[in-house]
Amino acid sequence: MGQIKIFGVNDKLNPIKLTLSNVIHSCMMDALQFPKDKKFHRFFPMNKEDFFYASGRTEAYTLIEVSMFEGRTVEAxxxxxxxxxxxxxxxxKISPQDIEITIFETPKHNWGIRGLPGDELTLNYKVDV
Incomplete structure (x- = not known):
């Protein structure tokens, strides 16, 4: 299971949401063997005055938070x-300088999905990749 949150300045993030979502999901499929139909992305476009970032970043600065079951290898x-x-x-064309990624992993039993704790779900994909 994986949930993705994407934060950015609304004027920059809104026009690219679909493409960015597709790019992120292609990476999830290739690196973590996610199924094509397991795409859970949430966008948080913010007003420029509500989104602070360090010098050396531009208005394209984008935060990506990945929450997922624990079990993937460091290499993956x-x-x-x-x-x-x-x-x-x-x-x-967003510079790596303008992208920050955080991965949050939690045990399956800390998730509630489709009426069950995550460790009681039957998944159609592997987590231990």
């Missing part, structure tokens, strides 16, 4: 990060 998570930087830069 590093591949995900690498692919996100590469593909977002290639497809959307």
């Amino acid at each position: 998570k590093k591949l995900l990060i690498k692919l996100l930087f590469e593909r977002i830069h290639r497809e959307l």
